[in-house]
Amino acid sequence: MSTRSGWRRGPRRPIERAHSLESLATICSAAVALAVLMLALAQNWNEHPLLALAACLCAVALAGTAGALAVGRARVRADAAAQRARLQAAYAQMADERLRAQRALARDLHDGMQQQLLAIAASFEAAKAKATEADAELLEVIIQARTSILHALSELRDFTTGVYPSILDAMGLSEAVQNIAEKLPVSIRMHITDRRFSSRIEYGLYLMISEALANIVKHANATRVTVDISVVEDMIQIEVTDDGIGGADPQAGGLTGLKQRAIELGGELTVYSPPGHGTAIRARIPCG
Amino acid sequence: MRLAIAEDSGLFRSSLALLLEAAGAEVTAGAASGDELLKMIADNVPDAVILDIRMPPTFTDEGITTAWRLREHYPSLGILIVSTYAESGYASALLGHVTTGVGYLLKDNVTDVTTLMDSLDRVVGGGTVIDPTVVMRLLARNRKTSKIDSLTAREMEVLRHMAEGKSNSGIARDLFLSPRTVQSHLTSIFAKLGLSETEYENNRVRAVLTFLRTGDESK
Numbered sequence: 001m002s003t004r005s006g007w008r009r010g011p012r013r014p015i016e017r018a019h020s021l022e023s024l025a026t027i028c029s030a031a032v033a034l035a036v037l038m039l040a041l042a043q044n045w046n047e048h049p050l051l052a053l054a055a056c057l058c059a060v061a062l063a064g065t066a067g068a069l070a071v072g073r074a075r076v077r078a079d080a081a082a083q084r085a086r087l088q089a090a091y092a093q094m095a096d097e098r099l100r101a102q103r104a105l106a107r108d109l110h111d112g113m114q115q116q117l118l119a120i121a122a123s124f125e126a127a128k129a130k131a132t133e134a135d136a137e138l139l140e141v142i143i144q145a146r147t148s149i150l151h152a153l154s155e156l157r158d159f160t161t162g163v164y165p166s167i168l169d170a171m172g173l174s175e176a177v178q179n180i181a182e183k184l185p186v187s188i189r190m191h192i193t194d195r196r197f198s199s200r201i202e203y204g205l206y207l208m209i210s211e212a213l214a215n216i217v218k219h220a221n222a223t224r225v226t227v228d229i230s231v232v233e234d235m236i237q238i239e240v241t242d243d244g245i246g247g248a249d250p251q252a253g254g255l256t257g258l259k260q261r262a263i264e265l266g267g268e269l270t271v272y273s274p275p276g277h278g279t280a281i282r283a284r285i286p287c288g
Numbered sequence: 289m290r291l292a293i294a295e296d297s298g299l300f301r302s303s304l305a306l307l308l309e310a311a312g313a314e315v316t317a318g319a320a321s322g323d324e325l326l327k328m329i330a331d332n333v334p335d336a337v338i339l340d341i342r343m344p345p346t347f348t349d350e351g352i353t354t355a356w357r358l359r360e361h362y363p364s365l366g367i368l369i370v371s372t373y374a375e376s377g378y379a380s381a382l383l384g385h386v387t388t389g390v391g392y393l394l395k396d397n398v399t400d401v402t403t404l405m406d407s408l409d410r411v412v413g414g415g416t417v418i419d420p421t422v423v424m425r426l427l428a429r430n431r432k433t434s435k436i437d438s439l440t441a442r443e444m445e446v447l448r449h450m451a452e453g454k455s456n457s458g459i460a461r462d463l464f465l466s467p468r469t470v471q472s473h474l475t476s477i478f479a480k481l482g483l484s485e486t487e488y489e490n491n492r493v494r495a496v497l498t499f500l501r502t503g504d505e506s507k
Contacts, residue, residue, distance in 0.1 A: 114372050115297035121399040122303035129310040150396050167375045170348035175377035182425045
C-alpha cells in the first residue's frame with residue numbers, strides 16, 4: 001500500500017497529507033517553545049520578573065502543545081493501521097465468500113444442467129438405435145436434436161470453467177495453468193511448483209497468470225513465453241516473460257488489473273518492458 | 289458384453305444403461321460411487337466398468353482413484369472413465385497408474401453409441417483409449433514446438449490416431465493405408481520426436497501423451 005515499489009506515482013492521499021501537516025506543527029511548536037524559553041533565560045530576572053514569568057509560562061504551554069500533537073499523531077497512525085487491518089480482513093472475507101459462491105455455481109452447472117443435457121443426448125442416441133430404417137425422417141430429427149444438445153453442452157462446459165476451474169481444486173495450479181496454455185496459440189514453457197496453497201491464493205494466482213497470458217496473446221506479438229512459479233522463503237515468486245515487442249505501458253488497463261490482483265493477495269508486482277526486448281512481469285505474494 | 293456403471297447422477301446413469309442395452313450390452317450393476325461399485329461387483333465381475341470421474345465423497349477425481357483400486361483387485365478388467373472435463377491432466381493422471389485396458393472418454397462422445405462400444409471393446413481387449421478431443425487439444429498446444437513442426441501432415445494424422453490409442457491395424461483401416469505404410473510413418477514419427485520405438489503398443493500412448501504434455505520424453 002505504499003510507493004515503495006515505485007509504480008504508484010499518483011497524488012498523495014488525504015491521510016498522508018494530514019500526517020505531514022501535523023509533523024510540521026509539532027516541530028514548529030517545539031522550536032518556538034525553545035526560542036521563548038531561551039529569551040526568558042536571557043532576561044534579567046530582577047528587572048522584569050513578570051515578563052520572565054510570562055515567557056516561561058508561554059514556553060511551557062508551547063512545549064505542552066508540541067507533546068500533545070506528537071501523542072495525537074501517534075494515535076492517528078495507530079488508528080489508521082487498525083483500520084487498514086480491518087479493511088484487509090473484510091476484503092479477505094468478501095473474496096472467500098465470492099469464491100465459495102462461484103464454486104457452488106460451477107458445481108451446480110456441472111452436476112445439474114450438464115448431466116441432464118448429457119442424459120437427453122444419450123436418450124436420443126438410444127432412440128436412434130431403436131428406430132428402424134423405415135423411420136428415415138424421424139431418424140434425421142433425432143440426429144439433429146442430439147447435435148444441437150452437444151453444441152449447447154460444449155458452450156456450457158466453457159462457461160462453467162469460466163465461473164470456476166474445477167481442475168484447480170482437483171489437481172492444483174500447475175494443471176490448471178497447463179489447461180489455459182493448451183488453448184493459446186503460443187509456445188509456453190512452464191515450471192510451476194506442486195505445492196498447494198489456500199483456495200483464495202490458488203485462484204488469485206490462476207487469474208493473474210491467465211490475464212498475463214491473455215495480455216501477451218493480445219498485445220505482445222510473442223513467439224516464446226515462460227511461466228515460472230516457485231516458493232522462496234515463504235514468498236511465492238511469479239515470473240511471466242515473453243519475447244515480444246516490449247514497451248508495455250504499466251498504467252494500461254491489463255497491467256494495472258494484474259497489480260491490483262497482486263495487492264489483493266498482499267503482495268506486489270513489477271513490470272519490465274523495454275521497447276523491442278520483450279516483457280517480464282514479476283510478482284511476490286506471501287504464501288498464506 | 290457385461291458392464292457395470294458407477295455414476296452419481298441418477299439421470300445420466302439410467303440413460304446410459306438404456307443406451308448400452310439398446311446396443312446389446314448387459315448392465316449388471318449401477319452404483320452411485322466408487323465404493324458402492326466395488327461392493328456390487330465383488331460377486332459378479334463384469335467385462336468392463338464405466339466410471340464417472342467426479343463422484344462422492346471428494347467430487348474431484350474419484351473415478352481415477354477408483355480405477356487404481358479396481359486395477360489392484362482385477363488385473364484384466366476393462367476400465368472406461370467418463371468425464372465432462374476435456375483437460376489433459378486427468379487423462380494423464382489416469383495413465384500414470386493404469387496403463388492397459390483403460391480409457392478416458394468425454395461424456396459427449398459417450399452418447400455416441402459407435403464410439404462408446406468401440407472404446408469398450410478396446411479396453412476389454414487390453415487396449416488404451418484417449419478421447420480425440422483431449423488428443424486434439426494436446427496437439428494444438430504443441431503446434432509451435434519445433435519437433436511437432438517437423439512432422440508431415442500425414443504423420444500428424446497418424447500421430448493423432450495413435451495418441452487416441454488405436455492399434456496399427458486400426459489406424460491403417462481408418463486412414464485407408466496399408467499396415468506397412470502405417471509402420472513406416474510410425475518409425476519416422478518416433479525418430480522425429482526422439483521417442484524410443486521399442487515401446488509396447490499400450491505404453492506408446494503413454495509415451496506420446498507425456499511428450500505432448502511436456503515436450504520431453506524423460507519426464
